[in-house]
Amino acid sequence: xxxxxxxxxxxxxxQDHAELVxxxxxxxxxxxxxxxxxxxxxxxxxxxxxxxxxxxxxPRPHIILLDLRLPRVDGLELLKIIKSSTTLRTIPIVILxxxxxxxxxxxxxxxxxxxxxxxxxxxxxxxxxxxxxGYYWLNWNTTN
Amino acid sequence: MASDPTxxxxxxxxxxxxxxxxxIQTNQVEWSDNIEVVLGLSPGTFAKTSAAYYDLxxxxxxxxxxxxxxxxxxxxxxxxxxxxxxxxxxxxxxxxIVRGKVERNETGWATRMAGILTDITIRKTTExxxxxxxxxxxxxxxxxxxxxxxxDPAELLPEVVQLTQHRFGLYHVHIFxxxxxxxxxxxxACGWAKxxxxxxxxxxxxxxxxxxxxxxxxxxxxxxxxxxxxxHTHNNWLANPALPDTQSxxxxxxxVGETLIGILxxxxxxxxxxxxETVSVYTTLAxxxxxxxxxxxLHSQANNTLTQLEAAIQELEKKNAELERFTYTVSHxxxxxxxxxxxxxxxxxxxxxxGNMTRFQNDLGRIVDATNKMQRLLxxxxxxxxxxxxxxTPLVIPFETIAWEAVAQVTxxxxxxxxxxxxxxxxxxxxxxxxxMVEAVQNLVDNAxxxxxxxxxxxIEIGTYQDGEKTVFYVSDNGIxxxxxxxxxxxxxxxxLxxxxxxxxxxxxxxxxxxxxxGGKIWVQSDGINRGTRFCFTLPAGTA
Numbered sequence: 001x002x003x004x005x006x007x008x009x010x011x012x013x014x015q016d017h018a019e020l021v022x023x024x025x026x027x028x029x030x031x032x033x034x035x036x037x038x039x040x041x042x043x044x045x046x047x048x049x050x051x052x053x054x055x056x057x058x059p060r061p062h063i064i065l066l067d068l069r070l071p072r073v074d075g076l077e078l079l080k081i082i083k084s085s086t087t088l089r090t091i092p093i094v095i096l097x098x099x100x101x102x103x104x105x106x107x108x109x110x111x112x113x114x115x116x117x118x119x120x121x122x123x124x125x126x127x128x129x130x131x132x133x134g135y136y137w138l139n140w141n142t143t144n
Numbered sequence: 145m146a147s148d149p150t151x152x153x154x155x156x157x158x159x160x161x162x163x164x165x166x167x168i169q170t171n172q173v174e175w176s177d178n179i180e181v182v183l184g185l186s187p188g189t190f191a192k193t194s195a196a197y198y199d200l201x202x203x204x205x206x207x208x209x210x211x212x213x214x215x216x217x218x219x220x221x222x223x224x225x226x227x228x229x230x231x232x233x234x235x236x237x238x239x240x241i242v243r244g245k246v247e248r249n250e251t252g253w254a255t256r257m258a259g260i261l262t263d264i265t266i267r268k269t270t271e272x273x274x275x276x277x278x279x280x281x282x283x284x285x286x287x288x289x290x291x292x293x294x295x296d297p298a299e300l301l302p303e304v305v306q307l308t309q310h311r312f313g314l315y316h317v318h319i320f321x322x323x324x325x326x327x328x329x330x331x332x333a334c335g336w337a338k339x340x341x342x343x344x345x346x347x348x349x350x351x352x353x354x355x356x357x358x359x360x361x362x363x364x365x366x367x368x369x370x371x372x373x374x375x376h377t378h379n380n381w382l383a384n385p386a387l388p389d390t391q392s393x394x395x396x397x398x399x400v401g402e403t404l405i406g407i408l409x410x411x412x413x414x415x416x417x418x419x420x421e422t423v424s425v426y427t428t429l430a431x432x433x434x435x436x437x438x439x440x441x442l443h444s445q446a447n448n449t450l451t452q453l454e455a456a457i458q459e460l461e462k463k464n465a466e467l468e469r470f471t472y473t474v475s476h477x478x479x480x481x482x483x484x485x486x487x488x489x490x491x492x493x494x495x496x497x498x499g500n501m502t503r504f505q506n507d508l509g510r511i512v513d514a515t516n517k518m519q520r521l522l523x524x525x526x527x528x529x530x531x532x533x534x535x536x537t538p539l540v541i542p543f544e545t546i547a548w549e550a551v552a553q554v555t556x557x558x559x560x561x562x563x564x565x566x567x568x569x570x571x572x573x574x575x576x577x578x579x580x581m582v583e584a585v586q587n588l589v590d591n592a593x594x595x596x597x598x599x600x601x602x603x604i605e606i607g608t609y610q611d612g613e614k615t616v617f618y619v620s621d622n623g624i625x626x627x628x629x630x631x632x633x634x635x636x637x638x639x640x641l642x643x644x645x646x647x648x649x650x651x652x653x654x655x656x657x658x659x660x661x662x663g664g665k666i667w668v669q670s671d672g673i674n675r676g677t678r679f680c681f682t683l684p685a686g687t688a
Binding site: 127 | 472475476477479480482483484486487488489490491493510513514627629630633
């Protein structure tokens, strides 16, 4: 269990969904901080400390919640890039998407995703998922 | 008995042989009494001199005779042997075989030649007919083998014509094909006339079937071979100015089952060239060619059908992949607002319970936006599904009309952003569904106006440029531009480069679809961020 606040990176282009995730996640899980990005390119800039993040502090996230359909660099591409990087590949990545398409699921696991979650329709279900996700990945799961 | 002159004479007459005895020193020739009978001349018409004999020899064979005699006189052999032709005063040709012995004096000079001569016309004719028959059969075999191996009629027919013309020593060969739909016979292959500058080109490429004077048409109508053994004595024979030396002609119908495929037409420089035996050979040849043409046609038909099927399958596969992409995107993008609505409804309940009215208003706003978004998505999808087919009949109109109509539709945004719009004058005619094309251009202009960024002098230009033969239409702007990395992505359904920008992300896929159903292509050019954007596309040319 982490003593210091856990840093969650949320990559989500839909502002409403981002709000949904952030509110339900903080409702149930203490000691965490969420950093939100709405496109894939800026995530790469942050993680590789390049572009507009070249000279800014970029603390390493403990987990990345990743949407699949993103502007510019989409979720799968981003996943591929992160999992190919020797320094970044140990960060757990959880896909959080509305797509239940088989090819998305297969391609995500082919690219070494750590978990694949489908956004449920309905407040109770969504809250439930976020609660479980928080407990599992942010409390029980150990990362380096 | 052998020494009895009367019995020798009897034997000679029975064998249709005559004797000759030439005294070289005096140039006197003695002939047996039956010489005129053997030569087939009327009694008393043969002068019985060596010169008179020489005159009877067929002109082409006279040098042979001279040469043979010279050889006999100068050589050492005592045998003399020659087969040659004779031309009788009535013009008929006979074949003779002449055998004899040479007598020499002590110094080796020939002093006397004597022997017998026999008429061998019957044997010779049979031999010639036989060798001609062999050639004919060989040609039929060659044509059959060509027919079996060459499947393209365009290649097969010239080959058959060449083979037939050269092997048979004909003056000219044509193959006409029957075109039932316009009742004509058209030349499909043609050997060239000897020394003819036409080399097989003929002014008249087809003959209507009502042109009954033509031998070819007669063969087509009667479905029987038609022979003209002497074109000069034939009634109404139709001369071809390109073939001045034709003396006889044969037209044979090429038939498979009940179907008339065409006519094989052969022309000779000899009178009476086409004997009944020859006609039967040509009939065999014609039916071989007919079957070959039929085969080639079936083969090419089967090939065409196969190609069409393959194209249809490919088209279906493409459509299917497109449909899969479409349903995928649609299910994903329609689900998104639903997740928002249901999620925020839960928050709304919490807000009401806790009495936090500010948050209540905010959350309610998000739900309203999501329902609006969903409605827009559904409308756009409906629109996209409609353009799968062209609704309006394509019209030939100047592209300028389309450009200005499109600009008029987005006047609001243009005025609001202070954009200057230039439409090139004299834009070409295009053949398009006007309403759809206006919609496409309108989307491009709207996009251009939308992504001007903080450009102080926004300009949109609509025009064309030439790329070789191709006319390329374009809508360009000096706005924020597009990173080359995303040039392919922008045309995808619901794909947006900026999550916060207005619209559903359907616009460019709509434009792409409209251009594509018109048979055109669309692509984007941009040097990158803040370097402007140029959307280029091609359209079917409108022929006025």
